[in-house]
Structures are given as C-alpha cells and as structure tokens.
Amino acid sequence: MRLKNCLFIGCLSLMSLPALAETVNNLFQVREPVSGQTPDEKTRATQAALETLVTRLTGDAKAAQGATLAEVRKDPQQIISQYGYDAGPPESLQVDFDPASTERALRQAGLALWGSNRPVIMAWWLNDATDGANLVGDGQSSAEPLRRAAQHRGLPLRLPLADLGEQSIGNAKTLDGTDVAPLKQASERYGPDAILAVHAQENGSQWQGKWHLWLGDKMEQGSASGASAAELADAVLLSVSQRLAPRFVVKPGASSSMALEVQGMTLERYAQLVRLLEPFGGRLRSVNGDRVVFDVSGSVDQLRSQLSLARLQEVPAGEVGAAPVDAGQTPAVEAKPGSTNVSLPAGTADQTLHLRW
Structure with missing residues (x-):
C-alpha cells in the first residue's frame, strides 16, 4: 500500500503507535510539601x-510573578480542577490543574509553552557522601529523590542499572569531565535523547553538585546546592529544565510560516513526526512517495531542536534540488492525533526546511 493511502488509514490510530522523546504524564499535576492541612497552609x-x-x-522561573498573571495568582482556582492530600512522606498537597484553561490563561498572558513531548534524559548521578561514593541505579532507594525531582520539574528521566561495568564508567573523573564519549556509549542501550552527568558531594550539612548536560552537539554545565540530596536533585533538574526549554519554546511574535519536507517517511515515523509537530500547528500539505510536506509555524532553530529528537538530519544544500516541494501534491489531514480527515488547500510558506531519516 502506498504511503499516502496508509496515512489516511492510519491517522486515526496514531495514539497506539510509539512516540519519540517521551510524553510527560501528569504534566498538569503538582505536589507541594505541606506542614499541615490548615487553610493558610x-x-x-x-x-x-x-x-x-x-x-x-x-x-522561566520568573514567569509566574509577571504582571500578566496577576489575576491568575489572585484566584488560581479558575484553572484548578481538584485538590487532594498525599500522606507521603513527605505530606503534600496535590493540585490538579485543568490543561485547557491553564494553557488558555498562560497564552493570554503572552507566554509560550513547552509541549508534553520532551527529551528523555539519561542521568549518570554519583552521590559522594561521608560514607562513600555511589552511582545511583534504577533499583536503588537513592533513585527516588531523583524521580520525584524529575516529575516536579516535568522531565523524563532514566537511570542506569548501575551494574559493575557502569559503575566503572560513572566515576568522579568521568562525570567531572567534558568528554561525553564514554557516557554516550554506555547510554546507548537506554535510548536517551540527552545525557546528564552529576557529581553530588555531601559537605557538612549541605549537598553541592556539578552537572554537565549534552543534547545533540551542545553541552551545558552548571552547579547547584541544597540542604539535602533531595533538594539538590530538585535544584539541578530545575536548572536543566531552564537550559532545555529555550530550545523548544518560542516567544510570541518570534514565529514565522514555513514548509517542512521530510524524506524517508513510513507510517510509524509519520505518527512520531505528527506528535513532535503539534506545538507548531503542523498541517500535512502533500505526500509524494516517501516524502511528506507539512506547513508549520515557528522558528527554524526551534524546529531543528524539536526534530533532532527524532534523529532527523538536514538535507545538504547541494541535494535539496533533487527533492522539490510540490504544492500541488495530495492534500491530507491536519496533523493532530485523533482528528478526522480534513482536506487542506496547498499552503504557502516563507521558507522550506528539508530533513530526512
């Protein structure tokens, strides 16, 4: 069956196909520690x-305090669907925000949002405590503070099994360095999008940590501290979130219309691509063999960052001429999971980005 026929048949079943990166569950659910259940608390x-x-x-850690969100801060109930208490430990208030009203309020405030499809982070985390150093493994109790911090900051996090081979790699020398090669090779079996190396050290009553983050060919680094290992984990992952978000979020007014052509398309890849293009209002314009063309709205840099999660590569300029964008090809469906087939007119775009698998 030809690809364009498969797309029409398969678009209604996109939710059953695997996603790229990872969809963050409970993105609009927040737990905050409490000291009791009084009205003031x-x-x-x-x-x-x-x-x-x-x-x-x-x-943006400062966005919530902006003047444009003053009414929401005054009456947050307008975007909250329900409350609940979790006995813990620690005891916490669980607040479920309504996704639709929350997104509407934030967009009306002029804020650009980071979607739920986010890069999977492989964390190589070494806790260097007074009783010795330990690489945090997926099945260890020391992994729980990291998981809570990742959920709190809305980041998909994976941890190594921390077997003997991985412990020899996840040492202080490797994690303090800037050569990602050993960690990249050891991370391959986990299939992450980004690699995070953290060397956390207990120093008296404080925990301090240095971290390095690699996504694609870019490296970020920083340091953080906290009164406990859990506070340090939250501080590190907050910093990581703040470094990653600008690559995937565009400020209002910074977007432009463009065409995106992707070569090497299959039905499964199409489903993955649709999810990644949701923040860009992707609309499928045409299908020609294993090539598809979408009309999108965003910045070129943001689009490149988002699609790098799909391991897509840009077509060299010298080869672009062999793959022209044909606005007269088969019209198709709006790129949105669960939508019905809607015919769209061929769009116009200011520029075209050519990518391939």
Missing part, C-alpha cells in the same frame, strides 16, 4: 504549585 502550597507549574510549562 493550603493557600501557600497552592501558590507554590502554581509557580511550579508555570515554570514547568515555560522554563
């Missing part, structure tokens, strides 16, 4: 939950 925790959510959705 609930109000304080609700405001903290709102700030956490806005930071999680924008990557």
Whole structure:
C-alpha cells in the first residue's frame, strides 16, 4: 500500500503507535510539601504549585510573578480542577490543574509553552557522601529523590542499572569531565535523547553538585546546592529544565510560516513526526512517495531542536534540488492525533526546511 493511502488509514490510530522523546504524564499535576492541612497552609502550597507549574510549562522561573498573571495568582482556582492530600512522606498537597484553561490563561498572558513531548534524559548521578561514593541505579532507594525531582520539574528521566561495568564508567573523573564519549556509549542501550552527568558531594550539612548536560552537539554545565540530596536533585533538574526549554519554546511574535519536507517517511515515523509537530500547528500539505510536506509555524532553530529528537538530519544544500516541494501534491489531514480527515488547500510558506531519516 502506498504511503499516502496508509496515512489516511492510519491517522486515526496514531495514539497506539510509539512516540519519540517521551510524553510527560501528569504534566498538569503538582505536589507541594505541606506542614499541615490548615487553610493558610493550603493557600501557600497552592501558590507554590502554581509557580511550579508555570515554570514547568515555560522554563522561566520568573514567569509566574509577571504582571500578566496577576489575576491568575489572585484566584488560581479558575484553572484548578481538584485538590487532594498525599500522606507521603513527605505530606503534600496535590493540585490538579485543568490543561485547557491553564494553557488558555498562560497564552493570554503572552507566554509560550513547552509541549508534553520532551527529551528523555539519561542521568549518570554519583552521590559522594561521608560514607562513600555511589552511582545511583534504577533499583536503588537513592533513585527516588531523583524521580520525584524529575516529575516536579516535568522531565523524563532514566537511570542506569548501575551494574559493575557502569559503575566503572560513572566515576568522579568521568562525570567531572567534558568528554561525553564514554557516557554516550554506555547510554546507548537506554535510548536517551540527552545525557546528564552529576557529581553530588555531601559537605557538612549541605549537598553541592556539578552537572554537565549534552543534547545533540551542545553541552551545558552548571552547579547547584541544597540542604539535602533531595533538594539538590530538585535544584539541578530545575536548572536543566531552564537550559532545555529555550530550545523548544518560542516567544510570541518570534514565529514565522514555513514548509517542512521530510524524506524517508513510513507510517510509524509519520505518527512520531505528527506528535513532535503539534506545538507548531503542523498541517500535512502533500505526500509524494516517501516524502511528506507539512506547513508549520515557528522558528527554524526551534524546529531543528524539536526534530533532532527524532534523529532527523538536514538535507545538504547541494541535494535539496533533487527533492522539490510540490504544492500541488495530495492534500491530507491536519496533523493532530485523533482528528478526522480534513482536506487542506496547498499552503504557502516563507521558507522550506528539508530533513530526512
């Protein structure tokens, strides 16, 4: 069956196909520690939950305090669907925000949002405590603070099994260095999009950590501290979120219309591509063999960052002429999971980005 026929048949079943990167579950659910269930404590925790959510959705820790969100801060109930308490430990207030009303309120405030498809981070985390050093493994109790921090900051996180071979790699020398090659090779079996190396050290009553983050060919680094290992984990992952978000979030007014042509398309890849293009309002314009053309709106740099999660590569300029964008090809469907087939007119775009698998 030809690809364009498969797309029409398969577009209604996109949700059953595997996604690229990873869809963050419970993105609009926030837990904040509380010291009791008094009205004042609930109000304080609700405001903290709102700030956490806005930071999680924008990557900007200052966004929640902006003047444009004053009405939401005054009455956060307008975007909250329900509350609940979790006995813990630690005891916490669980706030479920309504996705539709939350996104609408933040967009009306002029904020650009980071979608739920986010890069999977492979964390090589060495805890260097007074009783010795330990590489945090997936099945260890020391992994729980990292998982809680990742959920709190809206990041998909994976940890190594920390077997003997991985422990020899995840040492202080490797994690403090800037050569990602050993970690990249050891991470291959976990299939991450990004690699995070953290060397956390206990120093008296404080924990301090240095971190390096690699995504694609770019490296970020920084340091953080906390009164406990859990606080350090949250501080590190907050910093990581703030470094990643600008690659995937475009400020209002920074977008432009363009065409995206992708070569090497299959039905499964199409489903994956549709998910990644959701933040760009992707509309499938045409299908020609194993090539598809989408009309999208965004910045070229943001689009490149998002599609790098699919391991897509840009077609060299010298080869682009062999793959022209044909606006007269088969019209297709709006690129949105669960939508019905809608015919679209051939669009126009200011520029074309050519990628391939």
